[in-house]
């Protein structure tokens with residue numbers, strides 16, 4: 001199976017966690033696109049979704065799903081999203097698609113985070129994938145200097161987030177204590193969100209492998 005087929009397989013597998021009649025949290029990325037396709041095909045009664053990006057909102061609406069602003073919703077049962085890397089403790093690097101801040105917000109209010117990923121995303125140590133950090137535009141240079149002091153090599157992405165901010169992709173870190181790093185990096189003034197999802201990691205990992213979809217639970 002190629003990578004796209006693995007993404008489709010985990011997208012379909014995630015349907016098992018969608019409860020009919022319940023508001024659903026929807027993440028962002030090519031794997032989530034496969035999930036949205038599967039959701040549409042399934043015909044499951046989803047009264048409304050909360051989306052983590054303009055991209056996913058547009059796709060959901062094009063399929064006829066209702067998308068609510070998070071301020072209209074008190075809680076979400078299940079949030080389905082992808083990851084760039086996930087470690088054995090269910091901590092993740094996210095933000096390859098630049099939607100990390102909204103993803104972290106929707107994940108925070110969701111009872112269960114179901115991560116869908118192909119097997120290339122499962123790692124022992126986070127950091128081979130450069131860590132995305134969303135930064136207020138005027139603070140790009142200042143935050144970069146702080147990151148360099150911590151041994152990271154920040155590269156400014158040619159991209160503006162849905163929130164009007166910039167992304168620094170940080171190379172060179174091997175992250176074993178993800179929760180501590182998440183906290184430390186979030187404290188740099190000018191950082192909006194760090195793409196480490198450790199404090200609120202995944203609860204379930206659906207991993208697409210050539211032997212089929214494997215389920216891991218925290």
Ligand SMILES: O=C(CO)[C@H](O)[C@H](O)COP(=O)(O)O
Nearest residue numbers: 029030031082095096097099
């Ligand atoms: O965090 C994300 C977007 O901000 C995505 O979940 C992550 O980049 C994985 O994307 P893909 O499914 O396309 O590999």
